[in-house]
Every structure is written in C-alpha cells, then in structure tokens.
Amino acid sequence: MTRPAVSSRDLPHPTREEIRLEGVLHALSDPMRLRIVRELAAVGEELSCSHFDLPVTKSTATHHFRVLRESGVIQQIYRGTAKMNGLRRDDLDGLFPGLLDALLDAADRQAVRPKSA
Amino acid sequence: MTRPAVSSRDLPHPTREEIRLEGVLHALSDPMRLRIVRELAAVGEELSCSHFDLPVTKSTATHHFRVLRESGVIQQIYRGTAKMNGLRRDDLDGLFPGLLDALLDAADRQAVRPKSA
DNA sequence: CCCGTACTACGATGCCTATCGTACGAGTCG
DNA sequence: CGACTCGTACGATAGGCATCGTAGTACGGG
Numbered sequence: 001m002t003r004p005a006v007s008s009r010d011l012p013h014p015t016r017e018e019i020r021l022e023g024v025l026h027a028l029s030d031p032m033r034l035r036i037v038r039e040l041a042a043v044g045e046e047l048s049c050s051h052f053d054l055p056v057t058k059s060t061a062t063h064h065f066r067v068l069r070e071s072g073v074i075q076q077i078y079r080g081t082a083k084m085n086g087l088r089r090d091d092l093d094g095l096f097p098g099l100l101d102a103l104l105d106a107a108d109r110q111a112v113r114p115k116s117a
Numbered sequence: 118m119t120r121p122a123v124s125s126r127d128l129p130h131p132t133r134e135e136i137r138l139e140g141v142l143h144a145l146s147d148p149m150r151l152r153i154v155r156e157l158a159a160v161g162e163e164l165s166c167s168h169f170d171l172p173v174t175k176s177t178a179t180h181h182f183r184v185l186r187e188s189g190v191i192q193q194i195y196r197g198t199a200k201m202n203g204l205r206r207d208d209l210d211g212l213f214p215g216l217l218d219a220l221l222d223a224a225d226r227q228a229v230r231p232k233s234a
Numbered sequence: 235c236c237c238g239t240a241c242t243a244c245g246a247t248g249c250c251t252a253t254c255g256t257a258c259g260a261g262t263c264g
Numbered sequence: 265c266g267a268c269t270c271g272t273a274c275g276a277t278a279g280g281c282a283t284c285g286t287a288g289t290a291c292g293g294g
Contacts, residue, residue, distance in 0.1 A: 009260075021227045022146050025220075029143035030252085050270065060253055062272065067251090081261045081270045096223035098215070103142075106213035110138045126290070147282080167240065177283055179242060184281095198240045198291045 019072030027071035136189030
C-alpha cells in the first residue's frame with residue numbers, strides 16, 4: 001500500500017496509482033478524519049498537525065493523520081519540527097474527477113443540517 | 118439510527134434526515150458492498166438478494182445488505198419470499214447532490230484501471 | 235399439508251481500529 | 265549544552281466487524 005521509506009524522518013506515501021477508492025472512503029468515514037480534511041480543504045494550504053485542535057490525544061491524532069496519508073488523501077512532510085499536511089487534490093481529482101468536491105460539498109451540507117435525533 | 122419495526126418481517130430504515138455521510142462512506146468502503154451498489158446502479162431497478170453472485174456465504178451477504186440498509190444507501194422490502202433491494206437515489210441525491218454519481222463514476226474508473234501491484 | 239427456496243438469527247472467531255498513557259527522538263532557540 | 269516543542273513508537277484496551285456454520289422462520293407451490 002505504501003512506498004518504503006528511504007531515510008528516517010521521511011514518510012511513505014502511496015503513489016497515485018496505488019490509491020484505492022475503498023481506502024479513501026474508509027479514511028473519510030471517520031468523523032475526526034473528515035473534519036481534518038474539511039479544514040484542509042477550507043484553508044487551501046498546508047497545515048501543521050498542531051494547528052488542528054482535535055478532541056483526542058496527540059497519539060490518536062498521529063494515528064488519524066497516518067491513516068489519511070496511507071490512504072492517499074493527504075501528503076505529509078517534515079518542515080523543521082512541524083509536520084505539514086496537504087490535501088492531495090491533484091491526485092484525487094486525476095483519479096476520481098469530481099469526487100473530492102462532491103464529498104466536501106456533502107460534508108458542508110450535512111454540517112448545516114440540524115444535528116438531529 | 119433506524120426506525121423501530123412495527124411488525125415482524127418489515128425492515129427498519131433510517132429516514133432521509135437520519136442518513137449520515139460518515140455512515141454512507143463507511144458502507145461503501147467495503148469492496149463487497151461497493152460491488153452491490155454498483156450493480157444496483159447499473160441495472161437501475163430493484164434486485165433480489167439472490168440475484169447477486171457474491172463470493173461469500175449467504176449469512177455474510179445478509180450482513181452486508183443490512184449495513185447498506187441501515188446506512189441509508191439501499192431500501193429493502195419483502196416481496197413474497199424474495200427480498201428486493203433498491204438504491205435510495207432520491208434520498209441520497211436530495212441530501213448530497215452529485216455525490217452518488219461521483220462515487221459511481223470513481224468506482225467505474227477504478228474498475229478499468231490495471232488491478233496492479 | 236409438505237417441501238423447497240429465500241433469507242435470518244445466533245454464536246464463534248480472528249482481525250482491525252480508535253483510544254489512551256508513557257516514554258522517546260528530532261529540531262529549535264536561548 | 266539545556267530546555268522546550270512537536271510529533272512518534274509502543275503497549276494496552278475495548279469495541280467493531282467481516283466471515284463462517286448451523287439451525288431456524290416465512291412464503292409459495294404442488
């Protein structure tokens with residue numbers, strides 16, 4: 001699913017061709033991860049892990065970022081002490097045109113709905 | 118997540134408002150269920166459970182159909198001994214315009230790709 | 235009424251995963 | 265160097281889930 005790491009401190013990512021729709025959907029089916037992706041899309045630029053104020057511990061956050069990276073949804077690189085996260089929009093749009101936008105739009109619509117019973 | 122059953126032999130479905138994006142994505146993140154949905158979409162009409170020739174036992178198939186129903190992706194009703202399955206296209210399109218088509222298109226594109234390493 | 239077909243229910247199993255806490259490694263800045 | 269920040273690694277835990285097999289229920293037809 002992922003490329004081997006050539007040096008320490010660099011992170012294995014799937015190539016574009018290795019990205020699987022099922023993996024992307026699974027990654028996005030977790031509320032915490034969907035939230036991360038929505039924020040990345042809204043801001044439109046790379047964000048450090050610590051920028052996100054998630055209601056989970058840091059180890060759990062690390063886990064979610066890894067799932068997103070290994071599924072091909074985000075790309076991560078170290079920038080000094082920070083680890084920057086960016087949406088792989090080009091790859092996703094190339095593989096699945098319109099999907100990411102449809103997903104983000106769906107998430108936006110749901111976010112506006114009454115949280116409900 | 119689902120309405121209570123009023124009589125035996127009728128199946129609890131979530132109302133349109135109860136359908137959650139995360140649930141839909143989770144349902145579709147399983148290859149077997151994605152396959153079922155793709156077939157339903159391709160045929161465009163209701164299909165009985167037994168119409169599908171899935172590489173799993175019938176108990177497992179029952180499980181997958183239930184997940185799809187409880188997430189709001191399909192609707193199921195008994196018709197004699199058969200249980201018919203239909204895509205809830207109106208509800209999904211109403212909640213998340215364009216999402217279902219984008220997902221089906223993405224699945225089609227992936228299906229054409231070399232299965233790969 | 236009896237049988238066959240269609241699907242379910244239940245229990246078991248093994249794997250995956252979301253979560254945490256603690257201890258650690260890598261960089262940066264004084 | 266030393267301390268601080270950012271993020272990781274590892275182990276534990278608890279719950280979810282895909283799968284199976286077996287036994288059972290509901291319906292329709294002879």
